[in-house]
Amino acid sequence: MRTNIMSPLAETAAGAIADEVLRACVHCGMCNATCPTYHLTGDELDGPRGRIYLIKQALEGEPVTSLTRDHLDRCLSCRACETTCPSGVQYHRLLDVGRDVVAHQTERPPAQRALRAAIRWLCIEPWRLERLMALGRPFKALLPSALRGKLPARTPMGALPRPVAHDRRMTLLTGCVQSATAPHFNAATRRVFDAAGVSLTETPGVGCCGALSAHLDAPEEARALARRNIDAWIKQLDAGAEAVIVNASGCAAFIRDYPDLLADDPYDVAKARRVLAALKDPVEVLAKDPPRAVRAPRNTRIAVHQSCTLRNGPGLAEAPERLLASLGYDPQPVAGSHLCCGSAGAYSLLQPKMAGELRALKVTALTAGDPEAIYTANIGCWMHLAEKSPVPVRHWIEAVDDVVS
Numbered sequence: 099m100r101t102n103i104m105s106p107l108a109e110t111a112a113g114a115i116a117d118e119v120l121r122a123c124v125h126c127g128m129c130n131a132t133c134p135t136y137h138l139t140g141d142e143l144d145g146p147r148g149r150i151y152l153i154k155q156a157l158e159g160e161p162v163t164s165l166t167r168d169h170l171d172r173c174l175s176c177r178a179c180e181t182t183c184p185s186g187v188q189y190h191r192l193l194d195v196g197r198d199v200v201a202h203q204t205e206r207p208p209a210q211r212a213l214r215a216a217i218r219w220l221c222i223e224p225w226r227l228e229r230l231m232a233l234g235r236p237f238k239a240l241l242p243s244a245l246r247g248k249l250p251a252r253t254p255m256g257a258l259p260r261p262v263a264h265d266r267r268m269t270l271l272t273g274c275v276q277s278a279t280a281p282h283f284n285a286a287t288r289r290v291f292d293a294a295g296v297s298l299t300e301t302p303g304v305g306c307c308g309a310l311s312a313h314l315d316a317p318e319e320a321r322a323l324a325r326r327n328i329d330a331w332i333k334q335l336d337a338g339a340e341a342v343i344v345n346a347s348g349c350a351a352f353i354r355d356y357p358d359l360l361a362d363d364p365y366d367v368a369k370a371r372r373v374l375a376a377l378k379d380p381v382e383v384l385a386k387d388p389p390r391a392v393r394a395p396r397n398t399r400i401a402v403h404q405s406c407t408l409r410n411g412p413g414l415a416e417a418p419e420r421l422l423a424s425l426g427y428d429p430q431p432v433a434g435s436h437l438c439c440g441s442a443g444a445y446s447l448l449q450p451k452m453a454g455e456l457r458a459l460k461v462t463a464l465t466a467g468d469p470e471a472i473y474t475a476n477i478g479c480w481m482h483l484a485e486k487s488p489v490p491v492r493h494w495i496e497a498v499d500d501v502v503s
């Protein structure tokens with residue numbers, strides 16, 4: 099597709115990324131077939147081809163309205179469209195540039211701005227969310243149902259292994275929302291790695307990956323968080339850590355985009371690439387060197403939800419399922435794996451209607467095989483699905499923990 103990106107954007111790294119992506123698109127529309135929002139509304143502008151066209155107009159200096167922003171807001175950033183694009187268009191890279199440009203040209207209503215700022219303020223420092231949840235739990239029964247579902251019960255963490263018991267050492271991102279709402283995921287990950295002969299340590303100074311800030315109109319805040327994390331991880335890698343382990347696939351997906359986020363500074367990009375070379379989802383480590391099962395699974399019949407951020411970027415869609423099957427589980431087939439569950443970071447808070455419709459479809463698909471539990475790879479999917487699932491929803495690492503630790 100021919101493009102004519104306006105100055106001064108055309109001279110920036112973001113402009114170059116947008117130009118490259120737009121030129122690759124031949125406007126065939128095949129991507130619409132796997133787009134969840136197009137599936138729901140049938141509106142061309144709620145599909146990837148329409149959004150690409152809207153972004154192109156915005157980048158070329160055409161007037162932008164709140165309607166343009168609404169269509170981009172409704173995108174889940176799930177990247178399902180990229181899996182069916184014959185031209186290899188990296189839509190999500192263009193979306194990030196487009197959203198920034200559109201956000202600068204249209205002012206959100208005050209209520210939207212306040213909600214976005216509140217989510218960021220609450221989530222990027224885990225203690226704030228933790229404290230709010232601790233205050234809310236005793237009154238859970240009195241809360242409106244929409245809020246009740248966002249207050250998961252605290253699950254005991256269990257015993258932790260000694261911090262440095264093995265020669266092999268990796269560092270774990272404990273996350274912001276995850277460390278406040280589901281610290282038992284991190285405890286299970288540490289036990290599983292311990293059983294596999296690897297000590298998982300935390301990295302001082304590392305916190306939120308920045309995804310929420312980037313998706314909630316605060317790209318500079320996201321850049322600052324990314325730089326802080328990169329510097330802390332590089333110290334760990336220099337000190338002998340083999341890998342950076344991220345067990346929330348949504349955070350990992352955002353970290354993989356650090357080079358684009360920091361594209362204006364080649365020094366930052368080089369440092370980000372070093373971290374990316376060491377970034378691993380736990381399933382990549384465990385699939386290569388699986389820990390030995392020491393007991394049988396308690397729930398054998400399971401369904402595994404393929405989180406978009408594990409499926410559509412790194413191509414690890416079936417890796418957790420394969421690992422669990424090798425440990426004695428019996429994953430049931432799940433239809434429509436390409437459809438996002440509707441969680442998508444803060445999407446379920448900002449676009450509750452569409453997120454609810456997608457979740458209903460996903461829960462129906464996941465429970466069709468009558469599983470005893472549902473497993474996922476991402477904190478956001480866990481919270482979102484657990485609100486309406488008739489069976490327990492857990493992180494897949496917990497299923498591994500059940501049989502190896």
Ligand code: SF4
Nearest residue numbers: 123124126127129183
């Ligand atoms: S993104 Fe890919 S599939 Fe979609 S219109 Fe462009 S070339 Fe076609």
Ligand code: SF4
Nearest residue numbers: 133173174176177179
């Ligand atoms: S990222 Fe997901 S929601 Fe957005 S256009 Fe692509 S398929 Fe549709």
